[in-house]
Amino acid sequence: MNYLLCTLFEIKWLPDIWAVILVSVIGFGVVISLLILTVLFLVLAERKLLGFFTQRKGPNRVGLWGVLQTTADAIKLLCKENIELLSSDKFIFTIAPIMAFASVILLWCLIPYNSEFHLINSSVGVLLYFAIASLPMIFHFLAGYSSNNKYSLIGSYRSLGLTCSYSIVLMLSVMSVIFLSGTMDLDKIVLFQSKTWMIFSNILGFLIFFIATLAKLNRCPFDLSEAESEIVCGYHTEYSGMRFAMFFLGEYAELFVMSMLVAILFFGGYLPPFGMYLANAFMGNCEFCSYFIYFEQTIWLFIKTLIIVFVIIWIRATLPRLTQVSTLNMFWKYIIPISIFNLIMIIMMRALW
Amino acid sequence: MVKKIYLSIKAILKGHFTVLKHLFRNSVTLEYPEVHPFLNHYFRGRHVLEGCRGCGLCKRVCPSDAIMIEKNDNNYLNKYVIDYSKCIFCGNCMFYCPTHSMKMSNDYELAKTNKSQLLTDIYYKGV
Numbered sequence: 001m002n003y004l005l006c007t008l009f010e011i012k013w014l015p016d017i018w019a020v021i022l023v024s025v026i027g028f029g030v031v032i033s034l035l036i037l038t039v040l041f042l043v044l045a046e047r048k049l050l051g052f053f054t055q056r057k058g059p060n061r062v063g064l065w066g067v068l069q070t071t072a073d074a075i076k077l078l079c080k081e082n083i084e085l086l087s088s089d090k091f092i093f094t095i096a097p098i099m100a101f102a103s104v105i106l107l108w109c110l111i112p113y114n115s116e117f118h119l120i121n122s123s124v125g126v127l128l129y130f131a132i133a134s135l136p137m138i139f140h141f142l143a144g145y146s147s148n149n150k151y152s153l154i155g156s157y158r159s160l161g162l163t164c165s166y167s168i169v170l171m172l173s174v175m176s177v178i179f180l181s182g183t184m185d186l187d188k189i190v191l192f193q194s195k196t197w198m199i200f201s202n203i204l205g206f207l208i209f210f211i212a213t214l215a216k217l218n219r220c221p222f223d224l225s226e227a228e229s230e231i232v233c234g235y236h237t238e239y240s241g242m243r244f245a246m247f248f249l250g251e252y253a254e255l256f257v258m259s260m261l262v263a264i265l266f267f268g269g270y271l272p273p274f275g276m277y278l279a280n281a282f283m284g285n286c287e288f289c290s291y292f293i294y295f296e297q298t299i300w301l302f303i304k305t306l307i308i309v310f311v312i313i314w315i316r317a318t319l320p321r322l323t324q325v326s327t328l329n330m331f332w333k334y335i336i337p338i339s340i341f342n343l344i345m346i347i348m349m350r351a352l353w
Numbered sequence: 354m355v356k357k358i359y360l361s362i363k364a365i366l367k368g369h370f371t372v373l374k375h376l377f378r379n380s381v382t383l384e385y386p387e388v389h390p391f392l393n394h395y396f397r398g399r400h401v402l403e404g405c406r407g408c409g410l411c412k413r414v415c416p417s418d419a420i421m422i423e424k425n426d427n428n429y430l431n432k433y434v435i436d437y438s439k440c441i442f443c444g445n446c447m448f449y450c451p452t453h454s455m456k457m458s459n460d461y462e463l464a465k466t467n468k469s470q471l472l473t474d475i476y477y478k479g480v
Contacts, residue, residue, distance in 0.1 A: 055382075318368050319365070334358070
């Protein structure tokens with residue numbers, strides 16, 4: 001980013017303010033195109049993998065092995081009619097899916113993809129991330145509330161109840177990471193793990209964070225806010241067409257970005273697992289290599305993320321859904337005490353170290 | 354309580370690895386229009402009639418009254434019509450046939466666009 005900014009500053013006829021704006025626009029364009037491509041891939045991957053887990057084939061008709069299935073679905077959803085209930089609250093009903101998707105896009109901008117490309121580089125990156133990550137839940141509630149449907153309302157209440165259970169756990173386990181690395185900057189957390197990954201020093205914290213992540217993403221076994229077999233579709237029952245697609249895409253984009261955060265906090269982010277870049281190992285220290293390293297860092301981040309996404313889909317294929325009561329039971333009675341214990345242990349470790 | 358947690362985690366992990374085993378198995382899906390399922394020799398599909406002398410026993414044993422036999426003036430078989438909208442593929446006509454002229458083939462794609470097309474004359478007239 002800085003390199004691009006310097007190149008644009010050197011152009012004489014371009015005012016500096018335009019250079020700054022241009023850099024952010026280019027960065028945002030890259031992020032959002034990455035988001036759309038990843039989500040299209042992710043929906044297909046989930047359907048395929050769930051098929052393979054249950055000895056089916058998954059989508060295999062559109063394109064070669066069904067690769068164009070999600071594209072066709074997206075085009076279909078774009079062409080569909082937006083149905084609105086007469087009794088719904090029009091303004092909130094319209095704005096809720098847009099805001100839910102927008103806040104997920106904002107999350108994508110906070111992630112350090114490699115050591116250069118970091119769109120919003122803040123010294124309190126983790127805090128900012130979780131502040132924004134709590135927004136989609138509010139808009140899910142508003143969507144369920146405004147559509148004036150009992151199933152939507154039950155779904156949104158359930159999603160609020162889930163928020164009460166997981167958010168404390170999520171923050172406590174993130175606190176352990178922050179205490180260990182001594183910083184809230186995502187870039188510095190990644191660089192802190194250049195010797196050993198965080199998961200080796202904080203395995204309990206990782207497990208708690210992962211469970212809380214599943215609850216945050218409304219994934220199995222905590223997908224009770226959109227339980228298909230009980231309350232139709234939860235908060236987006238009344239949505240159709242592109243508004244439904246906003247929720248759907250936002251959900252998958254959030255899945256990917258949370259997995260990226262897990263990879264950054266616990267698996268060394270964009271750092272290679274062997275302590276050495278493959279580009280350096282094969283090509284030596286040449287000029288071209290130093291550019292190639294940035295791509296390699298992004299590829300490492302994506303590989304780690306995809307492994308975590310695979311585990312999440314695997315869990316979805318295996319576990320049944322928990323009830324609301326047992327979810328709250330589990331989080332408040334078991335996981336919160338364990339996470340507090342973990343946090344105290346980490347603080348003591350840090351003090352004695 | 355520790356034992357309870359241990360047992361539940363063990364059960365969850367066991368379930369996960371059972372599911373993971375299925376990832377590497379072949380799928381049981383048949384891509385139907387291209388691939389047809391394997392059928393046994395005793396499959397009861399479309400009727401095939403060869404060497405019928407028109408005794409009418411099949412018509413009497415048919416539980417759903419789907420068989421219509423038409424003879425000409427010389428008491429020879431002229432038409433042997435099965436109404437596939439009535440037929441339940443029980444196989445009684447094949448079982449009771451005294452000359453073993455009624456067979457049931459493996460052909461099961463019998464859907465038609467019109468109900469009158471389901472009235473099928475299966476009598477093989479010969480050359």
